[in-house]
Amino acid sequence: TYNSNSPYFHAVLQRISEEVPVHCFILVDRYSSDGTVDKVLETFPKAKVVLSRENLGRARKIGVDNVDTPLFAFVDDDVLLLKGWYKFTKGLMGNRMGAVACFARKKSSLTRGIYYYSPHMQACALVVSSKSNVDSQRGFTNATLMKKESVATWKPDKTLAAWEDHEILRHVVKNGFLWLTSYSVFAEHLQPNQNYFFFFRDIWRKEAWNTAGGRYIQAIKLNPAQLVFRSLLKFWTGFKISILFRNPFAFLYYLVDGLADFYGYTCWRKNLFLQR
Numbered sequence: 001t002y003n004s005n006s007p008y009f010h011a012v013l014q015r016i017s018e019e020v021p022v023h024c025f026i027l028v029d030r031y032s033s034d035g036t037v038d039k040v041l042e043t044f045p046k047a048k049v050v051l052s053r054e055n056l057g058r059a060r061k062i063g064v065d066n067v068d069t070p071l072f073a074f075v076d077d078d079v080l081l082l083k084g085w086y087k088f089t090k091g092l093m094g095n096r097m098g099a100v101a102c103f104a105r106k107k108s109s110l111t112r113g114i115y116y117y118s119p120h121m122q123a124c125a126l127v128v129s130s131k132s133n134v135d136s137q138r139g140f141t142n143a144t145l146m147k148k149e150s151v152a153t154w155k156p157d158k159t160l161a162a163w164e165d166h167e168i169l170r171h172v173v174k175n176g177f178l179w180l181t182s183y184s185v186f187a188e189h190l191q192p193n194q195n196y197f198f199f200f201r202d203i204w205r206k207e208a209w210n211t212a213g214g215r216y217i218q219a220i221k222l223n224p225a226q227l228v229f230r231s232l233l234k235f236w237t238g239f240k241i242s243i244l245f246r247n248p249f250a251f252l253y254y255l256v257d258g259l260a261d262f263y264g265y266t267c268w269r270k271n272l273f274l275q276r
Helices: 008-019 036-043 055-067 085-091 117-122 164-174 195-215 225-246 248-266
Strands: 026-029 049-053 070-076 080-083 098-103 105-108 126-129 145-147 180-181 187-190
Touching: 008 036, 008 080, 026 036, 026 055, 036 049, 055 070, 055 164, 085 098, 085 145, 098 164, 164 180, 195 248, 225 248
Parallel strands: 026 049, 098 180, 105 187
Antiparallel strands: 070 145, 080 187, 098 145, 126 180
16 A cells, blocks of 8 residues: 555455455555555554555565465455455365456446456456466456465565566466456446546556556567557547447547557656556
8 A cells, every 4th residue: 555545445444344354454555644554453453564665566575475374365455345255256266276366347437337348348257377378368466365375485576566466477377376367346446536637647647557567577568560559459449439338538538548558668667667
């Protein structure tokens, strides 16, 4: 966490306490000044709090190192677990599974109806990564149940500040475990209600940062023609969705998203660290 005490942060914490049989709540915080730590201690008085200025990769490693149970969960500070999340993910945690991730659907008054119209989402699919298809899907750790043994030996680079979740997936499957992602909706990625300026500013910054991280770890590798096609495909997706749902806002969203994606890839060194 870093200054994560948003209007919905209490709901995120409360749902974890209701949904997950918590043995120990571990908080890795980047010296927040907005009451984040105090808010956590209100819900989890015995939480283990670790203050650190490490980047995301090392911060997650700190969390893993403090786990003393066979299973643990990564839950992001803006992700609301839906009822049944733990029962659902635990039920999929077979012997070969190292992680069961639930894709977190974005929820915002400005984005309702335009996010993630992918075949996986539409089919509520279960997608598995193994040694044979390591980079076939993005690894997400925003609402993910994991076996500690699958990730205990992970040693992230000190500069890893984006796509650390996918680096975890790579480590898990290279150790012989499977990584399963469910596209059934058991988690929601919450976003504050914003005006259009701040909304698109955040989309621009986060998408540029996200793409820069993908290039940094070489999960996104594109030649110039592929990069242009990727951006044009996003524009086309936005156009189709705006027609299908009669929502012109969708095209504007994907336009900004596609341009930020292009910028993040071409100027990746400038965008590796998200300013908050």
